[in-house]
Amino acid sequence: MKLVENWRTWHKRWSVRLGVFGSTVTSLFLLCPDAAQTAWNMLPPDLRSAIPPKYTPLIGVGIFVLSMFAQLIKQQKLQAGGDKNV
Numbered sequence: 001m002k003l004v005e006n007w008r009t010w011h012k013r014w015s016v017r018l019g020v021f022g023s024t025v026t027s028l029f030l031l032c033p034d035a036a037q038t039a040w041n042m043l044p045p046d047l048r049s050a051i052p053p054k055y056t057p058l059i060g061v062g063i064f065v066l067s068m069f070a071q072l073i074k075q076q077k078l079q080a081g082g083d084k085n086v
Contacts, residue, residue, distance in 0.1 A: 022063030
């Protein structure tokens with residue numbers, strides 16, 4: 001097994017960050033369903049009306065899917081070995 005280049009920057013990659021965010025959101029909503037309702041009620045009415053209610057449970061899954069696509073995007077700062085604050 002061989003590690004990928006820049007493996008030490010794994011925590012700076014958007015795919016990892018989105019995966020962590022998606023798992024946090026999904027876990028929070030599973031553990032505290034009332035938190036999901038509170039978060040939904042805090043959204044502006046325009047945004048709530050744009051999201052059909054049958055798709056709201058899939059928001060966490062959508063974030064996971066975005067994390068897979070984020071792996072395909074080249075992050076210039078990570079490739080250059082550059083900025084420590086990425």
